[in-house]
Amino acid sequence: MSVMDALRGMDDLLMRALTSWHTGWLDVLMIWMSRIGEGGGLWIALSVLALFVPRHRAAAWRVLLTLFVAAVLADAVLKPLIGRARPQPDETVVTRALPHAPASFSFPSGHAATTIGGAIAVCRMWPQGRAAWWLAALLIAWSRVYLWHHFPLDVLSGALVGVAAAFWVLGGRPRSTYSRTLPDPLPSGVIVRP
Numbered sequence: 001m002s003v004m005d006a007l008r009g010m011d012d013l014l015m016r017a018l019t020s021w022h023t024g025w026l027d028v029l030m031i032w033m034s035r036i037g038e039g040g041g042l043w044i045a046l047s048v049l050a051l052f053v054p055r056h057r058a059a060a061w062r063v064l065l066t067l068f069v070a071a072v073l074a075d076a077v078l079k080p081l082i083g084r085a086r087p088q089p090d091e092t093v094v095t096r097a098l099p100h101a102p103a104s105f106s107f108p109s110g111h112a113a114t115t116i117g118g119a120i121a122v123c124r125m126w127p128q129g130r131a132a133w134w135l136a137a138l139l140i141a142w143s144r145v146y147l148w149h150h151f152p153l154d155v156l157s158g159a160l161v162g163v164a165a166a167f168w169v170l171g172g173r174p175r176s177t178y179s180r181t182l183p184d185p186l187p188s189g190v191i192v193r194p
Contacts, residue, residue: 007153014152015087018145027096030143034099037111037140040067043118050125059125062169066121067114070165074113074158079105089148101149109150112158113165115140120166 036042043063050060084107089098119137123130141159144150150158 011151011153015145015148018142018152022096022146026146027098029139030146031099033136033139034111034143034147034149036136037115037143039110040071040114040118042136042140043067043114043122046122046126056125059121063118063121063125066117066166066169069169070113070117070162071110073165074108074110074161075104078108078157078161079110082107084151084154087148087151098147101147106150107154107157108161109141109144109154109158111144112141112150112155113161116159116162117166118162120163121170124170 044067047060047063047067050056050063083105086101086106089101115137119133122133126133141155144155145152
């Protein structure tokens with residue numbers, strides 16, 4: 001058995017484990033989470049609102065650029081290059097009348113790429129809402145597996161694309177985490193004369 005066969009087998013088992021528990025209300029929630037995550041919709045809406053706040057305007061443009069880079073990498077570069085087919089829905093998906101998966105390729109998940117990249121960028125802009133942004137991002141990412149539109153590894157790889165896009169646009173960690181106050185090089189009481 002090749003490494004790729006082992007990965008596919010693991011992905012299929014993980015897919016069935018993650019989708020084995022479902023209810024009517026969770027179906028509705030996941031359909032809506034998937035819809036608001038489409039094309040980075042949630043993060044675009046937040047960015048557009050932030051454009052009206054002068055002190056957030058530059059950060060909002062960075063969020064939009066992050067979404068653009070993540071979407072291009074996932075949907076225009078990697079999906080056609082890899083060409084993985086989407087999961088075949090099982091009988092429970094058909095009986096629950098879940099929305100059909102798009103006709104595009106599956107790997108990596110564009111939803112996961114834009115939602116994780118968007119969450120990182122929006123957390124930089126509004127860190128006080130970090131818990132809400134990450135909850136929304138995780139639900140959007142999970143919805144793609146729950147609805148049988150992506151395999152778990154599609155979502156994981158999409159999330160990594162989003163992280164890469166965000167770090168490329170935003171330049172790594174927030175400045176406040178790595179700027180340090182250096183100690184005064186002169187001992188106290190020393191007077192420097194010009």
